[in-house]
Amino acid sequence: MDSRLGFSDSNEISNSSGICCVATNGETHSTHELPAPGVAALSRLSENLGSIFETQEFDFFSDAKMVLEDGREVPVHRCILSARSAFFKNVFSSSAAKERCGKFELKELAKDHGVGFDAVVAVLGYLYSGRVKSLPKGLCVCVDDDCSHFGCRPAVDFMVQVLYASYIFQISELVALYQRHLLDILDRVAPDDILVVLSVANICDKMCERLLVRCIELMVKSDVDVITLDKALPQNIVKRIMDKRLELGLDRPESISFPEKHVKRIHRALDSDDVELVRMLLKEGHTNLDDAHALHYAVAYCDAKTTTELLDLGLADVNHKNSRGYTVLHVAAMRKEPKIIVSLLTKGAQPSDLTLDGRKALQISKRLTKAVDYYKSTDEGSSKDRLCIEILEQAERREPLLGEASLSLAMAGDDLRMKMLYLENRVGLAKLLFPIEAKVVMDIAQVDGTSELPLADLCSSNSTKRSTVDLNEAPFKIKEEHLIRMRALSRTVELGKRFFPRCSEVLNKIMDADDLSQLACMGNDTPEERLVKRRRYTELQEVLSKAFDEDKEEFDRSTMSSSSSSTSIGVARPNGKLAMKN
Incomplete structure (x- = not known):
């Protein structure tokens, strides 16, 4: 070490x-004398x-x-x-x-x-x-x-x-x-890391009395607010810290108590994942989301769904700083939840904003991540840590690319059936090859809450088992739930292109194969046609496997040479197959 x-x-x-x-x-042992x-x-x-x-x-x-x-x-x-x-x-x-x-x-x-x-x-x-x-x-x-x-x-x-x-x-x-x-x-x-030491020193009681006293001394002089202290420490330790601050004149008497009543009610509503109650409390007019630092609170302590719903209210400044000089993105980097980070970036959070001590969200995320986990990640937690770093790196590097996701989607033109087939195949392939990244963007785009169109309806315009929707002959009659799904899938592709460009590039190469769409549909083929398609399907599987190996090797080389390079997650080799309708 x-x-x-x-x-x-x-x-x-x-x-x-x-x-x-x-x-x-x-x-x-010394060469001049032998040990006893x-x-x-x-x-x-x-x-x-x-x-x-x-x-x-x-x-x-x-x-x-x-x-x-x-x-x-x-x-x-x-x-x-x-x-x-x-x-x-x-x-x-x-x-x-x-x-x-x-x-x-x-x-x-x-x-x-x-x-x-x-x-x-x-x-x-x-x-x-x-x-x-x-x-x-x-x-x-x-x-x-x-x-x-x-x-x-x-x-x-x-x-x-x-x-x-x-x-x-x-x-x-x-x-x-x-x-x-x-x-x-x-x-x-760092003060927030001292909280971890202090918590365990308190558990160890008399055996770590010196460590406990020293941690409390540092917390008294720090800028850590009472809400953070209350979430991290037992009440008796919080009281010791706040009483000492008052004694030394480091806090006004009114700031020793917890946040004023209305702000506390907002925080309690967030703890209950009740964003509608937050909206009702805001109508009373005693405070607003920024003054209550409600978005900071939600990012630090609530689940990703609650944070997204609070963002969707459109009532908070996503770049507002709290009393410690942290933006919401800084707090999200400390939380290390990729879905929350992406949600904030899509709402306009600035990755270049600095804390009072000159740190960006990217640096905060890097200093919380073990190097051994970043370069040799296998478990879910470590992968999430590395994913947060890569998302923030990409956000600092460039804006979203313009244009179509790939040649295949551009060639689809206004054909809704082909677009839907393309999006379903692309997102399905992303789930297979890059499951962690796909999960992040699909959750934000809320794909799971949409109605999937049956594959038979997409693959065959002549199917006798078709639903009432005919995407070729009557596109204007497409059901609203299917349009919602198309928008969600499109959003997923857009977010993937923005935050995971290397993953998106790999998917482009695969999806642009001339006969990939035809391979997905085999319902009315003759036995000879099926045999030809299965051969081509096997060839594409080999190409896919080779592409994955090359991408993984390049990732390993790049991470060893530079921790700041933008790379895709090294996930396990996919053992699934592209969807084929028999």
């Missing part, structure tokens, strides 16, 4: 058994036990499994953990553990704060070997190349998770070590 974070390759701490535990990348026999024996014992945890055969020898929140299982040995921690001794001796045959879930043991895989491995590695090892590269480093990484969010998150896990597992020496590490970097940690 980067030594700037307060770690080194060699740390000494004493455990409750009086054993001296040293973390090294290799033996560094007892020290050498303990060192070998540490190495041997540590090798059990690190070996590939670890699972074979284990007799219990720790199930993490993401579903992954970590095999462990009950006798070793019971000997090293009174907590695990009680866990494994309980009747409930015996009924589960040694399998236990971490979330049942650590209920107050999340603990990730890397933090669990760090703590278990210490329990086995007695050594605090240096961290894997990229684990405590954010995506922003201009960051010193001394106290950025990935570093804070890891240390806090290890601290909390050590507290839960009753490893006092490890709690003390990580409390010292956090105290060393706390002055360089």
Whole structure:
């Protein structure tokens, strides 16, 4: 791990058994004197036990499994953990553990704060070997190349998770070590990240008293508002902070209480996802959305649907800044929800706006994202983090492209049947190849709430099973719900083109294949025609697979060379097929 974070390759701490535990990348004994026999024996014992945890055969020898929140299982040995921690001794001796045959879930043991895989491995590695090892590269480093990484969010998150896990597992020496590490970097940690440290320090109670006091001191002098404090911390800690601010004259007495009654009612309505009630409260005229910072509140704490509905009222300035100098887009970057970010950008949010300390939304998003997750993303949360960065990069880079989505749509002209067929195929293909990006834009365009036209009606103008709609002969009679769907699909393509141009380019190349539309319709074909189409279908599948491989390779190269380049998400190879109507 980067030594700037307060770690080194060699740390000494004493455990409750009086054993001296040293973390090294290799033996560094002096060549002038040999270690005492007892020290050498303990060192070998540490190495041997540590090798059990690190070996590939670890699972074979284990007799219990720790199930993490993401579903992954970590095999462990009950006798070793019971000997090293009174907590695990009680866990494994309980009747409930015996009924589960040694399998236990971490979330049942650590209920107050999340603990990730890397933090669990760090703590278990210490329990086995007695050594605090240096961290894997990229684990405590954010995506922003201009960051010193001394106290950025990935570093804070890891240390806090290890601290909390050590507290839960009753490893006092490890709690003390990580409390010292956090105290060393706390002055360089962003106020919103200090809230995370403060919350866990409060959980650890007396074991982290120094850390708790220092965090409160920093919060008292910070610009963090009472609403943010109330959402992140227990009431007794909020009261301590606000009382201290009042004592030091840092707040007016009237600002110590929660927001005035009418604003609080608006926030409560948003908590209940009741935008109609918000509209009614605004009619009373006591305040407006901007003065109540209602959009900031919704972006920070409500779901994407509520935020979209509030935006659709058209009563809020999407670039309005709150008392801390944050626009709504800044708050959305901290929330790391791509659907909300895209919704704000489509309503005119400016990605170039700066916070009081000179940060853009893109930089905020980068400093909250672990580099190791950004470059090697597999789980949904990490993919969303990277997607937020790419959306903001694209928003800063250029405006939406003009013109048709592809040659195929342009050639369709005014033929509604062909346009609908094209849009259905394109969006369906996007869902297959780029599911995360497609989900974002489809939700914003509200495609799922529209009525899909049966494929038979689109593919065959002579079908005897056709509905009452004839898109070729009577386009003026098309049902309103189908026009709504066409507009939603068109909006989806437009948003995809704007925020995911590389994905859109790949789709253009596939959709412009001359016979792709014909391949989707096989209802009235002869057996010979079907055979020809199936052969062509197989060829297109091979072309698609090759295009995907090339796109993925280019993405991997570009992300390794520059974290600021605009790339598509590296998703798993599609295992679905293009829709064919038999």
